[in-house]
Amino acid sequence: MAVWEMASGLAHSGYFSTTGTQQAGTLWGSQRKLVSFRRHQQRGFRKMRNARSIGITLALLALTVSGCRTISPVEDVPQAPVPVSAIQFEAGEWRVTDLVVVVTDASGTMYVNETFPAAKALTESFVQAMPAADAPARSPEYDAGAIGFGGSDRMTVPLEPFNRAALAHQASDLEIMGSVDGMGGTTPLHAVIDEAAVSLEGKMGRAALVVISDGLPDNPVAALGAGEVLIASRSSQTCIHAVQTGNSTDGQAFLKQLSELSNCGSLRNASEATSAAEVQYLARSVFAGLGTPAVAAPNPCRDRVRLSGIEFAFDRSTLSEKSKEVLSVAVRQLGECPEIRLTVSGYTDSIGTATYNNGLSFRRADAAKDYLIAHGVKASRLDAEGFGESDPVASNGTAVGRAENRRVELAPID
Template sequence: MTKHYLKALILVMISTLLFSCAAQQVQTTKTLFNPYDFKADQYEPKVNNFMVILDSSNSMNYYYQGQTKYTFAKDIVNRMNQTLPDLDVMGALRTFGYVAYYTTGPKPDLTYGVTQYTRAGLEKALKTIPNAGGNSPLASAIDAASGDLKSVQGSIALIIVSDGQDMDNAPVPAAKKMKSLYGEKLCIYTILVGDDPAGKDLLDQVSQAGQCGFSVSADSIASPSGMTDFVKKAFFAKVAKPLDSDGDGVYDNLDKCPNTPAGVKVDSKGCPLDTDGDGVYDYLDKCPGTPKGAKVNAQGCWILGGILFDTDKSDIKSGFYPELDAVVTVLNKNSDLKVEIQGHTDNVGKAAYNMKLSENRANAVMGYLVQKGIDSNRLSAKGLGLTQPIASNDTPEGRAQNRRVELTPIP
């Protein structure tokens, strides 16, 4: 009889131990949480300080959706911590409800802060807080928070995570008292863990006492998108995005070159790129790669702008020598540079004649450059006749612009 009794007792003890281990496993199992990449550049912080008040009273040991409410509550705070971007704010964590074995009353506990917030610091504090137990002195925790934050500067977000159970109405006047102390600097946010209607009603009243916060359920913010939305609303204000009227990626208030055509690459000031530095934007430059110091026309081509030939003439007058000497200077500064000298005409006369005339003009310029010491191997001459006008041939002014010589760098 005694043997059977002992066997039965041992079986009961083993069963109890196995059940306890299984329950512990359920309690500590957490859902994998991958926080969203919060685009903080689109927002600006609206708080300078925050404090989390975490309910660690006995009612938080009850199970909810496969885990204790206390485990769920700590996980919610941890998810908030993971979602927050790097912030220059003061942070704190206070718990309430735990009763040490040698005490007879509630023990609200400042577990973290008030200190410069870091993600690692708050995470460490969450790992070291004691198990849940005792009664639910939320009002005492709110009063204690008022004292904790008395020396901070700027706005405050008070975040209360609780099931709202086993409490009287005392937290509401405590919240109102704290609001009267801090005024517009304080907003109160409550997060309901569980689904107790009375607890929800109490936490709603507490957040309403803050006048600028709100209440949510832990279920609604447990997902990455839900937590990101909570963090945005509690910690940040949306930045009014400046206009970028031309769509070049530079806001109008910083754009030195408004109305840039669509698709044109711009610099940090919103101006189109000018890679060769000739003063003509790349998207308009018909002759990219012009050497530094070269004189260019509106198309970005190296041109002997002062040397315009008389009709039917290819000789260079002495008054235009300074223009050619400037070309010599550029070529001497760029000893590896080779150029093609291109002669052009207006449309007066036959095409074949103009082709020959343009060749003569190009050769006249080449001869001058060689005479000034430029190696002929770096130069070539080509006539293009009337085929490439840059202005209208219908006016004397336009025809004068077309009677020109251009220099094009070649490999």
């Protein structure tokens, strides 16, 4: 993937962009778009649909299968930024969010469903509504970054001290990215959330992830898992605020799940942010809080950690690399909460005899326990149990469901 910087007028602002083998042009403004899509719909976006991960749960399978169908854009949503000024805090309020990453979906589904113009416009408006660097704040730290994405392409502002000009340059230059027959790329939201998590590593303070998207990622389960890891990996509170462009019920269901991963997130449709007052209300929900001592973040060790979907191959008890990443998060959590003990519970799908599956579930639990011990967790804090094929989280009637059921779960012992 080639790396390039924008012209000198943008380089000084801190904004940069990366692209794959082909940088998509500004596609949505052309009348040829819908004609082109109808011509290539069956050929081009079938590739996207067929490339979906097999780790998707049944609850979200319909979302993935239907993710590339045409979704009507919500009427009366601005296709250009709304003139809006930075929010002003009222008496007794101040900025309580110290770190924010704005994620804008510029992938193929946004092109096909004609929801990208609204997402771009809202991103530009939100940037203008963000509080100024000198606004009253609980903490002097105020870092902001942005990621526009489609396929492997990115348009990024690093997470650095708040720079409205850099964020505004990035937002104004957003365009459809990636390449599937020239109509935008895949929607790897899970990878983008992972990238946001990397940018937040080592930074203290309350964080917010603002996701502006139609809610139709390539792999919804992986995206939710990435969100869980992001929240669990930080000792400070992390809130996910989602804004849906378009009217896909599947997209709304996914974004609702994503925003509810944190106990401080929010979900709204772009049709609820069409005026300056509504955009400011969105910004206030992300940044504003009462001028009282910060509420301590929930004890991260009390949250149940689930290794979902792809952790164990059929009839195997070997940890996948993804499982090791999540277990590494648990190691950090347990280091912060030395009084917590965990039950490590292993499960299988329904293939095989009950006796065999019971033994296999124990071996999976032991594999996770051994990893934790090898990374410094005392064995006395861990109880490993195997439950065979009992308590499935998905149907054993499909390969997708069986993959979900081959898992290990960690839960605090009360």
